[in-house]
Amino acid sequence: MNNYLKRIFTFLVVFYFASSVFSQPPVDYEESSFMKSIKVNREQSYITALGGLGNIEPLVFEGAIIPYYMIHLNRTRWGIDLSPKIVIRMYNERSSPIRTPSYMPKVTFYYNTSNLGRASAPAPLFAFLSWQHHSNGQSDSFYMPDSTAINSNSGDFSTNMIEIGGSVTRHHNVSNYNPSFYKLSFEYHYKQCEQLAGKYGNFRINSELNSIIYSDKFPGESNFLKRQLHSVSAQLKTQWIMGDMINTSACDWKRLTTSLRLSIHPVALDELNFFVQYYYGQDYYNISFAKTLSVLRFGITADLSTKIRRN
Numbered sequence: 001m002n003n004y005l006k007r008i009f010t011f012l013v014v015f016y017f018a019s020s021v022f023s024q025p026p027v028d029y030e031e032s033s034f035m036k037s038i039k040v041n042r043e044q045s046y047i048t049a050l051g052g053l054g055n056i057e058p059l060v061f062e063g064a065i066i067p068y069y070m071i072h073l074n075r076t077r078w079g080i081d082l083s084p085k086i087v088i089r090m091y092n093e094r095s096s097p098i099r100t101p102s103y104m105p106k107v108t109f110y111y112n113t114s115n116l117g118r119a120s121a122p123a124p125l126f127a128f129l130s131w132q133h134h135s136n137g138q139s140d141s142f143y144m145p146d147s148t149a150i151n152s153n154s155g156d157f158s159t160n161m162i163e164i165g166g167s168v169t170r171h172h173n174v175s176n177y178n179p180s181f182y183k184l185s186f187e188y189h190y191k192q193c194e195q196l197a198g199k200y201g202n203f204r205i206n207s208e209l210n211s212i213i214y215s216d217k218f219p220g221e222s223n224f225l226k227r228q229l230h231s232v233s234a235q236l237k238t239q240w241i242m243g244d245m246i247n248t249s250a251c252d253w254k255r256l257t258t259s260l261r262l263s264i265h266p267v268a269l270d271e272l273n274f275f276v277q278y279y280y281g282q283d284y285y286n287i288s289f290a291k292t293l294s295v296l297r298f299g300i301t302a303d304l305s306t307k308i309r310r311n
Contacts, residue, residue, distance in 0.1 A: 034112045035072075037126060037169035038079055040181045040210060041110075042068055044301040046275070050092070052297025058092040062297075081108040089285060099153055100136035102286045107131050113166070128185075130163040136286040142195035150290055157287040159192040159200065181210040200289060201241035201248075201255065201282070210235045230265040233273075241282065246290050254292050257281025263301060273301045 045066045051059030064087040071080040087102040108130040135158035142155045165185025187204040212233040239257040248254045261277040276298050283291040 034077070034110075034126065035070075035079065037167065037181070038070070038081065038110055040169055041128070041167055041183065042066070042081070042083075043085070044273075046299050046301040048297045048299035050297075051089075052295045054293065054295030054297075055291075056293055056295045056297075057089075060090040060092050060096055061299075062087070062089045064088075077112045079110040081106075081110070083108075087285065100138050100157070100286055102134060102284075103137055104132060104134045106133075125166065125168045127166045128164070132161050132163070134159050134161070134286065138287075142193070142287075150287060152287050155287050156193050156195070157289075159189045159196060161187055161189040163187040163206070165206070180212075181208070183208040198244040199246040201243045201245035203242040205240045205242070206237070207239075208235070208237045230267050232265070233263045235259070235261045235263070239281065254282070271302050275299055275301050 043064075043066050045064055047063040048059070048061050050061065051057060064085065066083055066085045069082040071082070083106045085102075085104040085106060087104065088098050089101075090096050090098050108128055110126050110128045112126045114125040136156075138154045138156055140154040140156060141151055142157075143149065144151050163185050165183060167181065167183040169182075170180045183206070185206045187206055189200060189202040189204075192200065192202075210233065212231050237257075237259040241255040241257065245252075245255065257279075258281060259277060259279045261275050263273040263275040265273045276296070278296050280294045281292065283289055283293050
């Protein structure tokens, strides 16, 4: 077996093991509408098939492991999410290298601002505050020797940010889209490695729309898709980057980031979904930030969630 095939196999084993372990709910836990909304707000772990179609470097795969640990301060009002997110790319080159993974630990505090915290509540509205670190674990010079070119192989990259925003999730049975999730947030990168100053774009406005249709809402009495699919979902994310940014004017389209992802959840698979995604915007892979990506890709996602309950 080739070396890169061994690495893919290893990653898939870890990915499946994590999805099996972290996604198990606690015994006797009644999930409130508020907690369901928090779950919709989370990013999903994923692995892509190769790099996709576009201007991304040739990859064997890109993958992210994003487990979540939930501290329940109050099941209908307060909550804290912890996530040691890691994103890696394996390049389709000799020896299939994995360069400068993105280490992105995150802590998010949620507060239910509505009075709709009951399990039957249709649309809890909540505010959140996040802190996140993003680095690549490297310590070499930011630039190549005797050059102004960025050292994308081993150059130092680190930034810290806070994000504040609000979100609403509609849980109801009168619409085929159940639930529908809307989010708006403001992101500020307050501390970075010195070389990122004036290059990264420190202030960002984020929005997200996520809708799910479950198979029991499909039209027809004996539909084949009802028997084969658990759900179909669509996610649209946009971001506008503000502040000084490398090789970018104040109204440049390079400041716009957009991601559209369609996912299907087959009945035969427990926590895994197949997805197709189009992404345009700043490369999110740490020190590769100076590149603007336009890529269509395919892969699988998983929900890696666990809960730490506190009465």
